[in-house]
Amino acid sequence: MRTVDELRQAAAEWLAQDPDPQTRAELRALLEAGDTAALADRFGTRLQFGTAGLRGELGAGPGRMNRVTVMRAAAGLAARLKAETARPGVVIGYDARHGSRRFALDTAAVVTGAGLRAWLLPRPLPTPVLAFAVRHLGADAGVMVTASHNPPRDNGYKVYWGDGAQILAPLDGEIAAAIDAVGRVDELPLGAEGDWTVLGDDIVEAYLRALDALPLGDAPREISIAYTPLHGVGAQVLRRAFARAGFPEPMVVAEQAEPDPDFPTVAFPNPEEPGAMDRVLALAERTGADLAIANDPDADRCAVAVPAPGGWRTLTGDEVGALLAEHVLRHTGGADRLVVTTIVSSSLLGRIAAAHGVRYAETLTGFKWIMKARTAPDDRQVFGYEEALGYSVGGDGGVPVRDKDGIGAALTVAALAAEAKRDGRTLVDLLDDQARRYGLHATGALSVRVTDRSLIGAALDRLRQAPPAALGGRAVTEVEDLARGAGGLPPTEGLRLRLSGPEGRARVVVRPSGTEPKLKCYLEVVLPPTEDVPQARARAEAALQAIRTDLRTALGLA
Incomplete structure (x- = not known):
């Protein structure tokens, strides 16, 4: 830890080279106030490039x-x-x-x-x-x-x-x-x-022309969409993409339509966060829209909600990923096609890939890994996704963007929903079809935001040293330390637990967030194929909640 004199010296050296009057004024004020804690916060560490x-x-x-x-x-x-x-x-x-x-x-x-x-x-x-x-x-x-x-x-x-x-x-x-x-x-x-x-x-x-290759199908474009860019930069480009593809212009949440770096209407500008989609859902309900879509502020993520009995239902990233994957595979051809997801996403994509006779790869978390995945030299990646609302959709020529693309994903979701509407069906109906065909793959999460990052390491160490015998009434049959490169993957901080029970199987992955002070836990329960999908969903949700409760206790975060 630096001494007070060392902190003041570091601040003085920074001041001498800083071209920004705002941060120079910030530092001068801290030095004049003798705010050692604030100086230590700024000069006791540094942002690490990774x-x-x-x-x-x-x-x-x-x-x-x-x-x-x-x-x-x-x-x-x-x-x-x-x-x-x-x-x-x-x-x-x-x-x-x-x-x-x-x-x-x-x-x-x-x-x-x-x-x-x-x-x-x-x-x-x-x-x-x-x-x-x-x-x-x-x-x-x-x-x-x-x-x-x-x-x-x-x-x-x-x-x-x-x-x-x-x-x-x-x-x-x-x-x-x-x-x-x-x-x-x-x-x-x-x-x-x-x-x-x-x-x-x-x-x-040029980017919009590249999206012309997406597998949008030939269904009528008659679909009504409510949309929000969450005060970000997505609206103008998304509108142009939809017009180019022949879709009606989406209805945009007026108070979130223009870029605003203060994000005044949301606590966190992330469509995964509770409340972030409230305004677009209200717009969708008020206008009778068929679909609600949200991008995050830089428009690389895409969230989707659909009307359901009792109100609007926001689909999980895994549900959207499964729907998009099957849509892409129906509209492309070739055994060299590759679909990719991560170890924290649903295992359903592997089942879909096998059913369609295409190649499948699983990577560490993040699109930096998804876009590098290969199973053979001639792999042609047509789809990749991660549960955190990130999707890269491609056509027969592969993916046009080698990163997650919230605009391309929104366009393809709209095409899929329009195709279902033509057939008198909904996206929920398509999800039920997948549950009957592949088994119900229900996923959930436990996310804990901390102010002290050391709590994350302590929780992981606790789980390593004393893993639970059971979670949610299901026996823990295997604990894999991802730091050791489990399953042939590169080493990464985290643990994967496999569970078994009287019905189906389950899995838990626990890891620190790479971008935020959060401990993130990813849960999956898989039940056998069934015709009674609503009852299976209820059982799976109860199982996820039981696992979540026990996991919080095991991590020492109860």
């Missing part, structure tokens, strides 16, 4: 997201790129959060000052547009300035490589080492406006 890039709270110091942190990251990225390419090119995108445009401009200035080419997206745009642009422009890397669905005070820095997918180890460590070697940012050579190319709307048009 496979998720950088993400954290805005503010001064190495423990925060700010212009110095971003310029150092850009300089490290530029150095790593120059180590393998003569004159690399980087495409840079940004959302509408506080500081995003400034961070994007700083990145462009640093990389062009280092002798690289740079393309800047024309305005705040969805993350999938940036991921698409990397391959479309033949860039060697991409940077997206976004904190996705994090709270308003956060921002982040997401790095893609030339294949259009997020970076993996060891590349993240190599970039981190290059960042560590960066000196003062006020001594970096900087490019000026005119040294980089500001792209026009043609990049958005």
Whole structure:
């Protein structure tokens, strides 16, 4: 731990190079007030660059997201790129959060000052547009300035490589080492406006053309949709995508339609969070819509709700993933097709893949892994998803975006719902069909947000050292430590427990969140195929709740 004098010295050195008057004023105020705790919070640690890039709270110091942190990251990225390419090119995108445009401009200035080419997206745009642009422009890397669905005070820095997918180890460590070697940012050579190319709307048009290859089918487009971008950047691009595909314009929640970095109508701008979809569901109910859709603020995630007896039902990410997978496989062909999901998502995708005679892979959590999955050299990935509302949908030519894409997913869900409506059916009917065919795969979650991250490690250690004999009345038959590389996967922090009982099987995965101070637990109960799906759902929900209750106790978080 740094002494008070060391903290003050570090703050003074930061002040001397910081180009941002706002964070300089923040630091001066802390120094004048003698606020040692606040200085330690900012200078006692630093944001670590990893496979998720950088993400954290805005503010001064190495423990925060700010212009110095971003310029150092850009300089490290530029150095790593120059180590393998003569004159690399980087495409840079940004959302509408506080500081995003400034961070994007700083990145462009640093990389062009280092002798690289740079393309800047024309305005705040969805993350999938940036991921698409990397391959479309033949860039060697991409940077997206976004904190996705994090709270308003956060921002982040997401790095893609030339294949259009997020970076993996060891590349993240190599970039981190290059960042560590960066000196003062006020001594970096900087490019000026005119040294980089500001792209026009043609990049958005190219992305929309790529979505033309999605398997939308030929069903009538007669479907009514209520939509919210949750104060993010998705609305304009989604409207254009729907119009291009021949769908009626979605009805948009007026008070959430425009980008607003303060996200004033939601506690957390994440459609998974309780209450986040309340306004779009109210709009859907008021207008008699067939479907409700929400994107998160950078529009890489997609949430779906449908009318059901007693009110609207929000589908889980696993339910949407299963529906989209089967839709894609019905509308594409070839035994070389590959579908991919993660170890925390439902096992149903494996059953669907087997039934359709296609290849299936399971990865660690995150699209950075999903997009790298292969079972054979000639794999053609047509679909990938994770339970956290992330989907990459493709057609016969594979996926057009090598990351989760909330716009493409929304478009395909709309096509699937329109096809079902034509046949006098609903998405719930299709889910019931899958339960009859493959067995009922019910998933749930237990998520605990903490203020002290050490509580997460303590809970995992407790579960490792004294795993329960049973959860929810089901025997724990196997405990796999994911840190040891279970199932041939790369090592990662977490545990997987397999359970058995009088009916069906169950599984629990426990892991720390990679982007938030949360312990996340993923539950699945699988019951045999049945014609009485409502009764099976009730039994499965009771089983999930019993497992959830016992798991909280086992983690010491009761």
